[in-house]
Amino acid sequence: MTHTASPSAAKSRTATGAKPRPSATAKPRTRAALTPGGTESENHPWKIQLVDHPPRFESTYFQAAKKAAHKILAEMSEDDLPYGPRPPGAEHWEMHHGGSLWVKGASSWRMYRARVGIEWSMQFCADPAKVDRLRQEAAELIGAFPDTLPALGELGYKGAEELLRTPITDADGVERWTDSLFNACVPMSHGNHHGILPTVPGEHHYPWPVKGADFVRYDDFQLWVNLPDGTHGAVAPVDRRGSGDGHVRLVHAPEGSTAGDTLARAQNLGKMAVFPANSPVALKAFKQQIEPGRRTATGPLATATAPRRGRATRRTTTRRTG
Numbered sequence: 001m002t003h004t005a006s007p008s009a010a011k012s013r014t015a016t017g018a019k020p021r022p023s024a025t026a027k028p029r030t031r032a033a034l035t036p037g038g039t040e041s042e043n044h045p046w047k048i049q050l051v052d053h054p055p056r057f058e059s060t061y062f063q064a065a066k067k068a069a070h071k072i073l074a075e076m077s078e079d080d081l082p083y084g085p086r087p088p089g090a091e092h093w094e095m096h097h098g099g100s101l102w103v104k105g106a107s108s109w110r111m112y113r114a115r116v117g118i119e120w121s122m123q124f125c126a127d128p129a130k131v132d133r134l135r136q137e138a139a140e141l142i143g144a145f146p147d148t149l150p151a152l153g154e155l156g157y158k159g160a161e162e163l164l165r166t167p168i169t170d171a172d173g174v175e176r177w178t179d180s181l182f183n184a185c186v187p188m189s190h191g192n193h194h195g196i197l198p199t200v201p202g203e204h205h206y207p208w209p210v211k212g213a214d215f216v217r218y219d220d221f222q223l224w225v226n227l228p229d230g231t232h233g234a235v236a237p238v239d240r241r242g243s244g245d246g247h248v249r250l251v252h253a254p255e256g257s258t259a260g261d262t263l264a265r266a267q268n269l270g271k272m273a274v275f276p277a278n279s280p281v282a283l284k285a286f287k288q289q290i291e292p293g294r295r296t297a298t299g300p301l302a303t304a305t306a307p308r309r310g311r312a313t314r315r316t317t318t319r320r321t322g
Helices: 060-075 120-125 128-143 148-154 160-165 171-178 190-194 208-215 258-268 280-285
Strands: 012-014 094-096 100-104 109-113 186-188 224-226 232-237 248-254
Touching: 060 094, 060 100, 094 190, 100 128, 100 148, 109 186, 120 171, 128 160, 128 171, 148 160, 186 190, 208 232, 224 280, 232 280, 248 258, 248 280
Parallel strands: none
Antiparallel strands: 012 248, 094 186, 100 109, 224 232, 232 248
8 A cells, every 4th residue: 555655755665575476387587577556545634834944053062972983083094984975075074863883993093883773853852871882882892992091082083981880770971971972973874875866866865775775886887767657666676786786676766656556566475676687777776887889688798898997997807798
């Protein structure tokens, strides 16, 4: 069923975890055609009030955390940065409240993600006991990196040890943890933080199982594409690089769109929604991997592969798409 929803980018269908159900006579996974079914609508429209956002200020905790994070980032090499290269020109790092567990390793700073990150506005519904569990988990991780607390002290972040050993029992403790270095300082560009398609999709608006692929995908694969219904979504190859298979699987589409309805129907049937290799979607996804003018994404990879992000060189090789 199609659910009536707000036209927000956050309302979406994501199928990264959906797997086809086993069948005794399973057909090739990229050959099955999916036909969108009828669309249903609900009879109970909803309303929401738009009000002025209350003034948001930076707490002293957040100011201290950001100052420390910027010093950490200044010490890191380009290859060690957690989420892409440094913002260019007049752009700057934005600090995402995403569970930033910074540790000093043997050779460099490293950032791990907490089991749960607490977005700033979510502190007002956060149970102190549950937040304290995050504190305990962070303390255990950071305790495994004994150079961390002395290094933070040298950077001027003096309250780290006290923060990690003080139980969180009330709203004040939740606020302190929420705006601390161990939650509030996941460094991202503006696009990766707050962006909306068709520009850069941001973590605030797109599901992490899909958005996270931006930081591990091959640079010459286009994850985010225009869909036939005029919306934007995400696709993934159906097989590994080198397979020669140019089909792509729809993994994210706006809820309530034709593509979203098709994805929902596929999930309900235990199937995948797959675009053929000669579709505009597949050709866009593999555009940088195939020779110009080719009419199918299936086949050998173009001889000149795209450089890695942040690199100025090209490698010449012969592989197959996937």
